[in-house]
Amino acid sequence: MATYNNTQPSSSGGNAGLIIVAMLIVAVLVVGAIWLMQDHRSSSERLGDAVEAVPQGLDKAADKLGDQPPAQNVARNVKDAAKK
Numbered sequence: 001m002a003t004y005n006n007t008q009p010s011s012s013g014g015n016a017g018l019i020i021v022a023m024l025i026v027a028v029l030v031v032g033a034i035w036l037m038q039d040h041r042s043s044s045e046r047l048g049d050a051v052e053a054v055p056q057g058l059d060k061a062a063d064k065l066g067d068q069p070p071a072q073n074v075a076r077n078v079k080d081a082a083k084k
Contacts, residue, residue, distance in 0.1 A: 037071075
């Protein structure tokens with residue numbers, strides 16, 4: 001009587017662990033990117049930047065005071081550049 005020995009390892013357990021590790025790495029990178037994009041300056045630092053920008057125009061000084069995410073600032077600056 002011949003016996004068949006299937007010694008091939010199951011790869012589904014290894015793949016699941018690899019997928020979980022990859023998802024954790026992506027999650028850490030996303031959280032880090034969001035944290036780095038935020039403006040961590042104090043209000044006095046923002047005020048100082050606004051005062052320095054006054055000679056360039058009051059609109060730019062007001063923009064420096066705004067507490068908006070960088071993506072909104074980029075979109076607004078692109079629209080302003082297109083107007084000029």
